[in-house]
Amino acid sequence: MPKTFEPRDPDWEARCRAGFERQPICKTLGIELTRLEPGFCEMRLPFRADLTQQHGFFHAGMVSTLADNAGGYAGYTLMPAGSEVLAVEFKVNLMSPAKGEVMIARARVLKPGRTLTVTSVEISMLDGGVEKDCAIMQQTLFCQAPA
Amino acid sequence: MPKTFEPRDPDWEARCRAGFERQPICKTLGIELTRLEPGFCEMRLPFRADLTQQHGFFHAGMVSTLADNAGGYAGYTLMPAGSEVLAVEFKVNLMSPAKGEVMIARARVLKPGRTLTVTSVEISMLDGGVEKDCAIMQQTLFCQAPA
Amino acid sequence: MPKTFEPRDPDWEARCRAGFERQPICKTLGIELTRLEPGFCEMRLPFRADLTQQHGFFHAGMVSTLADNAGGYAGYTLMPAGSEVLAVEFKVNLMSPAKGEVMIARARVLKPGRTLTVTSVEISMLDGGVEKDCAIMQQTLFCQAPA
Amino acid sequence: MPKTFEPRDPDWEARCRAGFERQPICKTLGIELTRLEPGFCEMRLPFRADLTQQHGFFHAGMVSTLADNAGGYAGYTLMPAGSEVLAVEFKVNLMSPAKGEVMIARARVLKPGRTLTVTSVEISMLDGGVEKDCAIMQQTLFCQAPA
Secondary structure, three states, X not given: XXXXXXXXXXXXXXXXXXXXXXXXXXXXXXXXXXXXXXXXXXEEEEXXXXXXXXXXXXXXXXXXXXXXXXXXXXXXXXXXXXXXXXXXXXXXXXXXXXXXXXXXXXXXXXXXXXXXXXXXXXXXEEEOOEEEEEEEEEEEEEEEOOO | OOOOOOOOOOOHHHHHHHHHXXXXXXXXXXXXXXXXXXXXXXXXXXXXXXXXXOXXXXXXXXXXXXXXXXXXXXXXXXXXXXXEEEEEEEEEEEOOOOOOOEEEEEEEEEEOOOOEEEEEEEEEEEEOOEEEEEEEEEEEEEEXXXX | OOOOOOOOOOOHHHHHHHHHHOOHHHHHHOOEEEEEEOXXXXXXXXOOHHHEOOXXXXXXXXXXXXXXXXXXXXXXXXXXOOOEEEEEXXXXXXXXXXXXXXXXXXXXXXXXXXXXXXXXXXXXXXXXXXXXXXXXXXXXXXXXXXX | OOOOOOOOOOOHHHHHHHHHHOOHHHHHHOOEEEEEEOOEXXXXXXXXXXXXXXXXXXXXXXXXXXXHHHHHHHHHOOOOOOOEEEEEEEEEEEOOXXXXXXXXXXXXXXXXXXXXXXXXXXXXXXXXXXXEEEEEEEEEEEEEOOO
């Protein structure tokens, strides 16, 4: 189902990057926006020992935080100027422990809609320089149209 | 489907509380374990501006972090001595913005199994002293039996 | 989170029952609408050997068919006159084999919204006259407003 | 995440096809097993008016029935001789109405495990001879090992 998309807002990139900058949580956790294309977003979270569970790996909540954020911005690239994006729901399957140096989330829009957008997000870990699948997310987004 | 459960491990409470203490992320974010019963767990996260999204509310990733953690410990109360708990998957529906002073997650075991446990987690916000529904989660846990 | 709801359409019951009658699949499978209240719906599916999987129990697809239908009508009771209801997504956790004489789905609205409604559906089996939990569903519905 | 997999059971294909034949529901609904490879399964369901909802399209329950079945057999190809496959949970996002002549589900294993297997299933509709995305599913399977 990979696709190419035509943004409705010519200023989509600046709008998305500005939105990302306004999220205090991204600075707090250290989330980086590393790629942004129409219908696609990659974010990274370098390892931090203070964000781990009892085995020393990233907590599953960090997996879903990074994935939800990446999915939201993948969808937001295709939304109109003046809109806001909200997550309606998401579901994560955790396939391997989030072990390694950097967590990477790559989000793709599967279905952009006027009101609802569906994304798929692949989450992997760079572990010893090798990238390994870690989790997968399906997400629904809501586009709050400009008033 | 509310139920009462008989723990298999007489020392369930000390085991669960010790496990909770070993999670660095809980200290980092400020997650508190506020109730623990066989098959039930409540956790709270007091508001922090540095964990918010662009509108100043808790980020959806914090909702799933608190809910996943509470669900995991609800299930862990019923697991045998020497076991470990892992989240297999979870799904969150975000019903209202996570706005207010304290986020509360209440997790109940729906089905405890030898290998897999299913939980349901209700997430609410204390907002102006009034508690409001915020989100709901369905979660599957894996019990790693003692070697 | 159990609640009482005030329907927006005084004719909600007739509208919902008429909608149910227009679904060919319900007649084909034998689905019965056994309770309908504002924000609540119960449906039943008597056992049929030709709807089973390889072990002689109801197929998981039948669990989700019954649950999705019940959830849809629970939500539809609260929607305005002239609207249509569509499922956006649903997630099912299968807790026990769907073994027995009758499958029962009880759906409750957790959050009714102008556009999106969230429901929770409990699915059980009457087995030897005793009712046993079988599965649980979280579902999002879309309200297509009248033109 | 596309991958190639090495089946553990040299007789995987005959085992899976025999399992598929033992499901009464597939004959009842008209589900066809149209491709089977290690870690992959395609199933098809030709349109039938008696399996539709009120708008004359396939009911969402049929989407999940076909997708769950395809996912189950994709996972079963990689399970050992003598094992049984059970669905633990699945989540479906319905992206477009299931309108057309044939519904197609293509299921891929993302993560095969000794106990748990994760699959992703794409569901499309052949409509006027053109294939269109319809829905997507994430699913967890349980492998019941031989006694």
